[in-house]
Amino acid sequence: MSLEKNIVANYVGQIYVTMVGIVMLPLYIKYMGVEAYGLIGFFTMLQACFVLLDMGLTPTIGRETARFRGGAMPALEYRQLYRALSSIFFAIAVVGGGGLFLLSEFIASNWLNVEALQIDEVRLAVEIMSASVAMRWMCGLYRGVITGSERLIWLSSFSVLVATLRFILVLPVMWYFGCTPFVFFVYQFLVALVEIIGLASKSCQLLPADRYLSGAIGWSFKPIRLVLKFALTIAFTSSVWVMVTQADKLVLSGILRLDEYGYFSLAVLVASGIMVISGPVSSAIMPRMARLHAEGKYDELTRVYRGSTQLVSIIAGSAAITLACCAEQLLFAWTGDLQLAAKVAPILRLYAVGNGFLAIAAFPYYLQYAKGDLRYHLIGNLGMVVVLVPCMVLAAIYFGGAGAGYVWLVSNGLFLLVWVAYVHYKLEPGLHVKWLSKDVLLIILPTMIFAGFLKMPNLELTTRLENFIYVVAVGVILVGGALFLSDVARGWLVSYFYRRRSVR
Structure with a gap:
C-alpha cells in the first residue's frame, strides 16, 4: 500500500471526524446547555485518562504487526502474542470500567460542581460512560492490528462511519427521545458497541489463518516477555x-x-x-x-x-x-x-x-x-x-x-x-x-x-x-x-x- 495513499486516507478520515465533531458542538450546547456539555467534556477527558491502563499494549501490537508483515516474526509467534494481549485487554477493560462505575456516586456528588443538572442524572450518565469508555479503549487493540497492517484506507472509512453515527445521528435521536444527558450517553454506548464489533471483525480477518501456523496457539503469556x-x-x-x-x-x-x-x-x-x-x-x-x-x-x-x-x-x-x-x-x-x-x-x-x-x-x-x-x-x-x-x-x-x-x-x-x-x-x-x-x-x-x-x-x-x-x-x-x-x-x-x- 502506498504511503502517500495511506496519509491521504488518514487525513480525509481525520478531517471529517474532527470537523463533524467540532461543527456539531454548538448544537449540543444550544439544545443540552453548557453544563451538559461540560459533562461531555468530562467524558472526553475520561477516555484520554484510560490510556493509563494501556500498559503500552496498543503501540506494541501495532509495532509487532508491522514487524510480522515485514517478515521479522513467524505467524505462530504473532498469533500467540495477539491472544495473550487480547486476554490482558479484556481483563483491564473489565477492571477499569468497573472501577469507574463504582466511583460514579462520588464523581457526581463530590467531584463535579453541578448546579442545574440533577445529581442522580449525572450519576447515571457516569455509569453509562464507564461501559462506553471501556469499550472504546479496548478498540485500541484492534486498531493496532489494522494500523500495523497498513489497512488505513479501510480504517479511515470506518472511522468516518462511526463519527457520523456518534456526532450527527445523535441529534435526531435526542430530538425524538429528549435532549438529556441520559439519552446522549445511552446512544454513545450503542455507537461504541458498533465500533468495537466492526474493528474486532476486521482485525480477525487480518490475522494469519490457522493453516499457516506451525503449531497450536495455546494459552500462554510467554510471548509477551519478548516485547x-x-x-x-x-x-x-x-x-x-x-x-x-x-x-x-x-x-x-x-x-x-x-x-x-x-x-x-x-x-x-x-x-x-x-x-x-x-x-x-x-x-x-x-x-x-x-x-x-x-x-x-x-x-x-x-x-x-x-x-x-x-x-x-x-x-x-x-x-x-x-x-x-x-x-x-x-x-x-x-x-x-x-x-x-x-x-x-x-x-x-x-x-x-x-x-x-x-x-x-x-x-x-x-x-x-x-x-x-x-x-x-x-x-x-x-x-x-x-x-x-x-x-x-x-x-x-x-x-x-x-x-x-x-x-x-x-x-x-x-x-x-x-x-x-x-x-x-x-x-x-x-x-x-x-x-x-x-x-x-x-x-x-x-x-x-x-x-x-x-x-x-x-x-x-x-x-x-x-x-x-x-x-x-x-x-x-x-x-x-x-x-x-x-x-x-x-x-x-x-x-x-x-x-x-x-x-x-
Missing part, C-alpha cells in the same frame, strides 16, 4: 503523557463550575485539532518506519522521517498559526455567540500554539519507535512530568484555564528547542540542524511573518459568514505559502501534475 521491555517503556511514557496532557483538565473539572468547564473544554477541543491533523501522518509512518528498520533500509527511513516532518510543519503549523491569529473570528463564526468567543479565544490561542510545538516535537518518538528503543523518550517524558504537572496544577488552581494554557505553551516550546536536539544528537548525529532549519523553521517562520501581515488590516467583520470566510481565506493562504516553502511538497506536486499530463 516486555518495549511495552513497559511505552506504558510509562503513555502514563506520563496522559498526566501531562490531562492534568489541567482533571484539576479544572473539580475546580470550575460545570458550565465554565464546558467553555474550557470547548477551547481545548478546537486546539486539539492541531494534534488530530498531525495524527494521520504518524499513523502512516510509524508502521512503515518500523518495517524499513526491520528490512535495514535506513536511508529510506530517514527520507520518510524528514518528508513527514515537512508535511506536519505545513499542515499543523499553518493550522496553529491560523487559530492563534483568528481565534475570536473562528469562534464567533462557529457559535454566533460573541460573549462565548471572547471567553474562549485567549485559552484557544495558547493551546493552539502549544499543540503546534507538540506536533513537531513528537517526531523523535516516531524514530525511537521504529528502532525499538524508547530510552530517550522515557527520560524526556519523565522530565516533563516532574516539571510540567506541578506547574500545570498550580497554574490551573490560581489562574484557571489561561494559566494552564501559558504553562502548556512554554513547556512544549522548550521541549522542542532543547530535548529534541539532544535526542537527535544521540540517535542520528548530524541530522538535527538540517531537520530543524530546513524541515521546520524554513516553513514555520515565514508563515508566521506572513500571518502577521495578514492581520495588519483592521477589518470590521460583523456577520458570522464574513468571519468564516476570513478565517478560511487566512488558512488557505498560509497553507499555500507553506507548501511553496517545502521542497518535499513541491516535489510531490510536480510529480502529481507530471503524471496527470502523462495520462492525457
Whole structure:
C-alpha cells in the first residue's frame, strides 16, 4: 500500500471526524446547555485518562504487526502474542470500567460542581460512560492490528462511519427521545458497541489463518516477555503523557463550575485539532518506519522521517498559526455567540500554539519507535512530568484555564528547542540542524511573518459568514505559502501534475 495513499486516507478520515465533531458542538450546547456539555467534556477527558491502563499494549501490537508483515516474526509467534494481549485487554477493560462505575456516586456528588443538572442524572450518565469508555479503549487493540497492517484506507472509512453515527445521528435521536444527558450517553454506548464489533471483525480477518501456523496457539503469556521491555517503556511514557496532557483538565473539572468547564473544554477541543491533523501522518509512518528498520533500509527511513516532518510543519503549523491569529473570528463564526468567543479565544490561542510545538516535537518518538528503543523518550517524558504537572496544577488552581494554557505553551516550546536536539544528537548525529532549519523553521517562520501581515488590516467583520470566510481565506493562504516553502511538497506536486499530463 502506498504511503502517500495511506496519509491521504488518514487525513480525509481525520478531517471529517474532527470537523463533524467540532461543527456539531454548538448544537449540543444550544439544545443540552453548557453544563451538559461540560459533562461531555468530562467524558472526553475520561477516555484520554484510560490510556493509563494501556500498559503500552496498543503501540506494541501495532509495532509487532508491522514487524510480522515485514517478515521479522513467524505467524505462530504473532498469533500467540495477539491472544495473550487480547486476554490482558479484556481483563483491564473489565477492571477499569468497573472501577469507574463504582466511583460514579462520588464523581457526581463530590467531584463535579453541578448546579442545574440533577445529581442522580449525572450519576447515571457516569455509569453509562464507564461501559462506553471501556469499550472504546479496548478498540485500541484492534486498531493496532489494522494500523500495523497498513489497512488505513479501510480504517479511515470506518472511522468516518462511526463519527457520523456518534456526532450527527445523535441529534435526531435526542430530538425524538429528549435532549438529556441520559439519552446522549445511552446512544454513545450503542455507537461504541458498533465500533468495537466492526474493528474486532476486521482485525480477525487480518490475522494469519490457522493453516499457516506451525503449531497450536495455546494459552500462554510467554510471548509477551519478548516485547516486555518495549511495552513497559511505552506504558510509562503513555502514563506520563496522559498526566501531562490531562492534568489541567482533571484539576479544572473539580475546580470550575460545570458550565465554565464546558467553555474550557470547548477551547481545548478546537486546539486539539492541531494534534488530530498531525495524527494521520504518524499513523502512516510509524508502521512503515518500523518495517524499513526491520528490512535495514535506513536511508529510506530517514527520507520518510524528514518528508513527514515537512508535511506536519505545513499542515499543523499553518493550522496553529491560523487559530492563534483568528481565534475570536473562528469562534464567533462557529457559535454566533460573541460573549462565548471572547471567553474562549485567549485559552484557544495558547493551546493552539502549544499543540503546534507538540506536533513537531513528537517526531523523535516516531524514530525511537521504529528502532525499538524508547530510552530517550522515557527520560524526556519523565522530565516533563516532574516539571510540567506541578506547574500545570498550580497554574490551573490560581489562574484557571489561561494559566494552564501559558504553562502548556512554554513547556512544549522548550521541549522542542532543547530535548529534541539532544535526542537527535544521540540517535542520528548530524541530522538535527538540517531537520530543524530546513524541515521546520524554513516553513514555520515565514508563515508566521506572513500571518502577521495578514492581520495588519483592521477589518470590521460583523456577520458570522464574513468571519468564516476570513478565517478560511487566512488558512488557505498560509497553507499555500507553506507548501511553496517545502521542497518535499513541491516535489510531490510536480510529480502529481507530471503524471496527470502523462495520462492525457
